[in-house]
Amino acid sequence: MSEWETVIGLEVHVELSTATKLFSGSPNHFGGEPNTNIDPVTLGLPGALPVLNRSAVELAIRAGLALGCTVQPSVFARKNYFYPDMPKGFQISQYDRPINVDGSIELPGGTVIGIERAHLEEDTGKSTHVGSGGTRIHDADYSLVDFNRAGVPLLEIVSRPDLRSAEDAKAYVSELRAVLVTVGASDGKMEEGSLRVDCNVSVRRPGAPLGTRCEVKNVNSLRSLGRAIDYEARRQIDLIESGEAVSQETRHWNDDTGRTQTLRSKEEATDYRYFPEPDLVEVDPDPAWIEEIRSSLPSLPRERRHRLVDELGADPLSAAIVVERGLDRLVFDAVAAGGDAARALNHARNNVADGEADRLDAAGFASLTTMEADGALTATQAKTVLAELIAEGGDPAEIAARHGFQAMDTSELDALLDSLIEAHPDDWAKFCAGEQKVMGFFVGQVMKATRGQADGKVVTALLMGRRP
């Protein structure tokens, strides 16, 4: 695929973590008996009127500021179409004047992806199509509608077509999710539908104008997102290479078959007849309020990654993993308590499971890394001590002592190596002749003789030092 470039833009719908719905006082929470979190506004009963939820606006602004957007006066519009789970026959959304515009997001690898807009809208209800033919409306015998989700506040975040691979797209969604969770705008639970992704995919020769795009819907996990993009790009390339044209359409991702299929063509696209929602007034947040929200934002994942790299010398990948898993606080605390930064980062990245950070006290973690750095513990031993520290707490030195861990001193290892070389002269000759794989044999023998207490790195260094 090297002579083709995939161009991807994502539309991510995120449910905002408000207590109540966007335009009514009904609770906003997942689950519950169908049609229990409803009221006249949710059902679109005649005479009901929407009243904007201030806290939804606040969360939208929080998210917008965290994404580097400009917050501007905004207007709600009606998006008109008929569907049984759309109570009013229109969805209240923002159209030509969204609340947030012109932001960006920096992926852990450093790539910056533009964000065109992030606007507020209400969610629809949920239809369940029941019948012998399948689970889509056309095949159903009857349909059931649950309006609990109708009116839940959504932020629709539209990226610019800056993404170039499925991996980038997945990284973008992960990063976006991390930002939104960090600022408290959303719980970001993809499996509960709190975060839903539609992707626009096109292909082109590098440097050529943008190709015709297809929108792919029904992507419900990061894995599906990657698969759907790869499939869709391949499909478009195959079409073009066989002399056909890609037609602009909306396609449905089928996770079972691993394919996309046409949902509707451009010609079948609905004319939504947007116009300003006359039951609501312009949203014009006080600049002082916006600044208040800005100053209350916590440190964002990007800033936290940069801090790990800049202050502790972390490599970018480790920094990304440590921040994604929320362990950067622990690492900084351990370093502040006198711990070794490199080893703290390494353990945080590899040896602390999600949710375990809370059970680890920074001072104990710090002294563990110090012991390791001082050579009092080997890497393997340190890992064992850490696991126990997490499981039961305590003092790392005592745990090490209880296990009988003590770093072997170099003279003991030298003596051991002397006897091993004497016992295996042929292998030693091969090693000296440059056969690198024999190194493993000697290291293994040392480990066996010391019951794993030797530091592998030290053994390796000693062996290399003896090679003529």
Next chain:
Amino acid sequence: MSALDTAAQVRAGQRCALDVVEESLAAIESRNADLNAVLLVTADAARAAAASIDRRVAAGEPVGPLAGVPLVVKDNTCTRGLPTTCGSRILNGWRPPYDATVVRRLADAGAVIVGKANMDEFAMGSSTENSAFGPTRHPIDPDRVPGGSSGGSAVAVATGMVPVALGSDTGGSIRQPASFCGVVGVKPTYGRVSRLGLVAYASSLDQIGPMATNVADAAAVLEAIAGHDPGDSTSIPEPCPPIGAHLGDGVDGVRVGVVAELMGDGIDPAVAARVLAAAEVLAAAGADVVEVAIPALRSALSAYYIIAPAEASSNLSRFDGVRFGLRVPASTTPEMYERTRSEGFGAEVKRRIMLGTYALSAGYYDAYYATAQKVRTLVLDGFAAAYRDAHVLLSPVAPTTAFRLGENTEDPLTMYLNDVCTIPTNLAGHPAMSVPFGHAEGLPVGVQVLAPALAEIDMFRTAAVLEAGGAE
């Protein structure tokens, strides 16, 4: 007897609210079969409410300014547990689970709802001929229309079934039937009265207002229903001023502008003559009468018939047979929508839904909806200029007196022209009212007093002078 006098007597214990309500129910009973003004009589609830007021009076507890006053509300106003039809088949069987804000406020003021008034379906019409439940007849001549769309409310007041009523006015639907039937009808400033619980026709234009036999009663009802409602985002966040207290202020020194564009072509000379007579009455009372020109008004009707149908096409999408009201079964959902809406809506409603859908469609939006919004701005600017020369404006309410049943039903455009004098204030969001001012060829004629936004006091004190001097 006026509503205010009735309320005073009820409060003083000189009359029982229950007797007042019984008289009203009896009047409905005797006249409604011929007139079809009231679609639903809420006798039991009304008697219970009246009895409760009487008990409170007896116990020395406070009762409101409209204590024991019977009234009807237009049937697009939600009443908890009671059918609310909007004059349409499509709401068949629906009973709202809530009261409109105005209904709650009327109850708080001690008023007693005795029925729901007939109307053009979804308030779309100028004659009350578009009701799915049959037309309402004019109180003087049963072969004529009472105007519309609040024709039922106007006739109920004009015939003494009730002293006051509520209507709704999107393009003249309170004022024009008030003029045709010889009662007072008020469209308040947009946002003065909460729309919560009013079934929307065109949300940016709709406003609920009072209809009454006299100006003071209209002011009292407006004061009772007006004021900020956090449940309506377009509600004005300030209290209603004390209008009734200013009815005797007179018009000495008030500059009254007669709107030139609404006095010429298309206006029945007999109607225009009443407006000029009204101007003379005001001048005699010390007003300074001038002529004002607002050229933008010539385009207002066209703009209205884009904006109102556009909003209506969206507002009426919720009538889809899924959750409430009529459902005509079919084998697929789109067919069910189609059959429900085909059978549920009348011809005028369908016409406006189609007009509005078209005006908002891709490729036509700029030519129609966007242009109409620009005209709306021009109308606002035009009024602003006129109000630099005048405190209040004067014009006809409608081009003619009450026309005959069926006279305009074949030609929607002629019917739409009926709204030419009333529509501009809806586009501007200003208050305006119709004050009975004599007759032409035996039929009532109202004159329209218009005022800038929030200037209800100036409007009402002018109306009060016209009321006092209105005898021919």
